[in-house]
Structures are given as C-alpha cells and as structure tokens.
Amino acid sequence: MYNYFALSLVAFIGIVVFDDDPTGVSLQEWIFFAVLVYAAISFFRRYFEHLRQQIGRGG
Template sequence: MIFNYFALFLVSVVGIVFLDDDITSVSIQEWILFAVMIYAVLGIFRHYRDLLNQERRRR
C-alpha cells in the first residue's frame, strides 16, 4: 500500500517537471498534480503512523 502512495508521488513530481513550460506561472495541471502529491504524502504519513501505533500496542 505504501508503494502505491510512493508511486503516486513520483508520477506527480515527474508530471510537474514535464508540464512546466513557463517557470514564471503555475498551470492548473501543476496545481492538480501538487494536490495529488500532498495526498500521497499524507497517505505515507498515515501509514507510518499506523505502523507506529501497532508497534506501541505490541509492547
């Protein structure tokens, strides 16, 4: 599951790099990919938080 979020993050980064025609402005596609990137990072943090909570319950 965490690999899906990581892949989503990487695709967003690559998409932003390739869609950046004009470095002085941000297109709507770049904003959407940035939102997808934030979603992926939050998913990764949630996954690690859940793993930490499971480890704490074990002790």
C-alpha cells in the first residue's frame, strides 16, 4: 500500500511542477491528476479488502 502513497506523492509533485499557468490546466497536469485518482481508488480498494478480511477472521 506504500506504493500507492508514493504514486500519489509523485503525481502531486508533478502537478505542482507543471503548473505554469494558474488559469488553465495542461495535458501533463490532467495525466498526473488521473494517476492521482487511480492511486487513491486503488489504495481505498485494497484498504477495504483488508478490512473485510479482518472482519471475516473475527477481528
């Protein structure tokens, strides 16, 4: 799950680096945003799967 955190951090830094124009969004920023959303969804999917397994074992 640390890899999703690292992926989110890299995407966030990429968005900040490529933000030359505060009034618009570049293609690179959209790509990094998509990576950020993917990492967040994957993290929460894995987290809830882990919780479901813990509940199934009885705690």
